[in-house]
Amino acid sequence: AQTVTQSQPEMSVQEAETVTLSCTYDTSENNYYLFWYKQPPSRQMILVIRQEAYKQQNATENRFSVNFQKAAKSFSLKISDSQLGDTAMYFCAFRSGTYKYIFGTGTRLKVLA
Amino acid sequence: DTGVSQDPRHKITKRGQNVTFRCDPISEHNRLYWYRQTLGQGPEFLTYFQNEAQLEKSRLLSDRFSAERPKGSFSTLEIQRTEQGDSAMYLCASSLGAYSYNEQFFGPGTRLTVL
Numbered sequence: 001a002q003t004v005t006q007s008q009p010e011m012s013v014q015e016a017e018t019v020t021l022s023c024t025y026d027t028s029e030n031n032y033y034l035f036w037y038k039q040p041p042s043r044q045m046i047l048v049i050r051q052e053a054y055k056q057q058n059a060t061e062n063r064f065s066v067n068f069q070k071a072a073k074s075f076s077l078k079i080s081d082s083q084l085g086d087t088a089m090y091f092c093a094f095r096s097g098t099y100k101y102i103f104g105t106g107t108r109l110k111v112l113a
Numbered sequence: 114d115t116g117v118s119q120d121p122r123h124k125i126t127k128r129g130q131n132v133t134f135r136c137d138p139i140s141e142h143n144r145l146y147w148y149r150q151t152l153g154q155g156p157e158f159l160t161y162f163q164n165e166a167q168l169e170k171s172r173l174l175s176d177r178f179s180a181e182r183p184k185g186s187f188s189t190l191e192i193q194r195t196e197q198g199d200s201a202m203y204l205c206a207s208s209l210g211a212y213s214y215n216e217q218f219f220g221p222g223t224r225l226t227v228l
Contacts (some may be wrong), residue, residue: 004155035216044117045156045219081161091155095172100169101144101217103155 002027004094007105013082013113020067021077021107023092034068034075039089039106048090051075067112082111115139117220119205124224126195133191134223138207145188146217147180148204149173156204162188195227 003026013019025034036048051059051068059066063083067076079086090109093101119138123167124134134186136144144148160170160194164185174180177195182188192199202224 006155037219047216050216064156093155099144100158100161101148101156105153106156110216 001059001098002029002094002102003103004092004104004108006092008107009105012110012112013079015082015084017082017084018078018080019109021090021092021109023075023077023104025073025075025092025094027073027094027096029096032094034065034066035093035095035101036066036075036077037091037093037103038093040085041088041089045091049077079109080099081113084111084113089110117205117207117218119203119220119223122222123224123226125228127228128195128197129196129199129209131191131193132195133189133227134203134205134225136188136190136205136220137219138205139188139209140208142209142218143185144210145182145206145216146206147188147190150202151200151205159190159203163216168187169193187219192225194226197227200225 005024032053034051037045038048039045049061049064063080065078089106091106092104117224146161151188155194157228159181160172162182177193180190191209203220205220208215
């Protein structure tokens with residue numbers, strides 16, 4: 001069975017600084033997809049970034065980028081130039097052919113002014 | 114595009130009562146998912162539909178839980194004889210197509226409190 005582990009329950013970062021959130025996963029499959037979702041307080045989850053396992057190039061979306069290490073089964077999220085609006089729960093998710101997501105327990109990120 | 118909507122947003126009920134939640138997916142999305150999220154945890158998969166067919170159910174979905182998606186549009190999740198352990202946020206999501214890279218769009222959730 002696949003598992004997703006986020007080992008940082010809470011993190012904080014100063015506005016405009018860079019922060020990296022960790023995620024590791026376990027699977028025996030070769031083809032899968034990884035996602036980072038953001039859940040702001042009392043608001044719905046939105047996709048931040050996704051990575052296809054067959055792509056070696058790390059995904060980037062504006063201030064958000066990932067460090068995908070397939071052999072190590074690691075998928076970290078880097079947020080550059082942190083903004084107050086980045087304050088949220090961040091969930092790492094794994095998805096394969098069954099289409100359902102398997103989520104980690106989340107990292108609560110607080111951006112400090 | 115109004116996004117995924119869920120109703121009600123909050124539900125408080127007494128133990129033993131039945132509750133029903135509704136999810137309206139993004140109109141062209143053929144896949145619909147239900148997840149449960151308890152405090153301090155990530156969402157856990159419950160079930161999913163492709164059009165009107167329920168294709169997978171989690172072991173978390175006991176016999177007291179039933180989900181439907183008539184006509185492949187909105188979906189309902191019913192919990193019978195609620196227990197305090199059912200207290201959680203119930204999330205609905207939808208996606209388009211049959212490709213794993215298609216993101217799931219989430220609704221705001223229904224927060225259930227069982228007294």
